[in-house]
Amino acid sequence: MDLYAFPPIAAVLDLAYGLLMALSNLLEPLAGASSAALAIVLVTLLVRAALIPVGISQAKAERTRARLAPKLAELQRKHKANPERLQREMMALYAEEGTSPLAGCLPMLVQIPVVGVIYALFILPVIAGHPNELLTHTLFGVPLGSSLAGSLAAGTVTPTVVAVFGAIVLLIALVGEITRRAFRPVPGAPVVPGAPIGAPSGASAGASTGAGMSPAGVARMQGVLGLLQFITAVVAMFVPLAAAIYLLVTVTWTLGQRLVLRRAYPAVPPQVPPALPA
Incomplete structure (x- = not known):
């Protein structure tokens, strides 16, 4: 069964196709043959702008998790011999504070269908029964529906x-390296489960381990998580050029947003010195 022919999915693709074609036609006097590529950039910016409130909530959740780091470390020390009890106590602590170890995953989850739609729009020759004119659009002469891996294989x-493709992949890798350096965990700080990479507490995204991990284990985990920053660059080699453009704009926006929100919502609020006695 063709998944893209399933009526609800076909309807979504047809709607997205119509909107992207309309935006591309609107931009054609400005961008010429690259109008569809510029349309993808604008769509990406609109999606990311719509997710700003979610990013703010994520930054606040990071600050809460950083504040909870000492309590989490104490729970892990106290219940390290009883994993089930440790899990219950940690979940109770998160619930008491109104946060979750999975807080911050929503932006990624929301973008999955968007990337899927863009991917489909540039691999299908026919959409909802009509020819896909998006496949005729290019960026600097390279079809938006082509991929680096596919071109090499063919x-x-x-x-x-x-x-x-080399420019896009290198730019994504550069943004990944800047992100890795800017949000490098603080050595020796406790690891907070679920906190994004770079929290001042030394938390790492998606980590299921805690402060009880050995220094060697923490180092290995941080090394693996550092490499994860560059997975997007590898993915960009295999997806259509249109999806690679989306990924580049997304990682660049994400880095800028995290830098701004880290200043606005620091994970460890500055300490106010006590007033001197009169």
């Missing part, structure tokens, strides 16, 4: 294809 790769 033997159709050209210097222009390598240059365009």
Whole structure:
């Protein structure tokens, strides 16, 4: 069964196709043959802008988790021999504070269907029974529906294809390296489960381990999580150029937003010195 022919999915794709084509036609006097690529950039920015309130909630959750780090470390020390009791106590602590170890995953989950729709729009020759004109659009002469891996496999790769995809992949990797350096965990700080990489508490995204981990284990985990920053660059080699553009804009926006929100909502609020006695 063709998943894209399933009526609800076909209707969503047809709607997205119509909107993207309309935006592309609107931008054509400005961007020419690259109007569809510019339309994808604008759509990405609109999606990310709509998620700003979620990002603010995520930053507040990071601050709460950083504040809970000492309590989590104490729970892990106290119940390290009883994992089930430790899990219950940690969940109770999170519930008491109105947060969750999974807080912050929503932006990623929301974007999954968006990336899926963009991916489908640039691999399907026919959408809802009509030809897919988006496949005729290019960026610097490279079709938006082509991929670097696909071009290499088909033997159709050209210097222009390598240059365009190479630039996007290198930019994504550069943003990943800046993100890794800017949000590097503080050595020796406790690891807070579920906190994004870079929280001042030394928390790491998606970590299921806690402060009871050995220094060698923490180092290994941080190394693996550092490499995860570059997975997007690898993915960009296999997806259509349109989806690679979306990924580049997304990781760049995410880095900028995290830098701004870290200043606005520091994970460890500045300590106010006690007033001197009169």
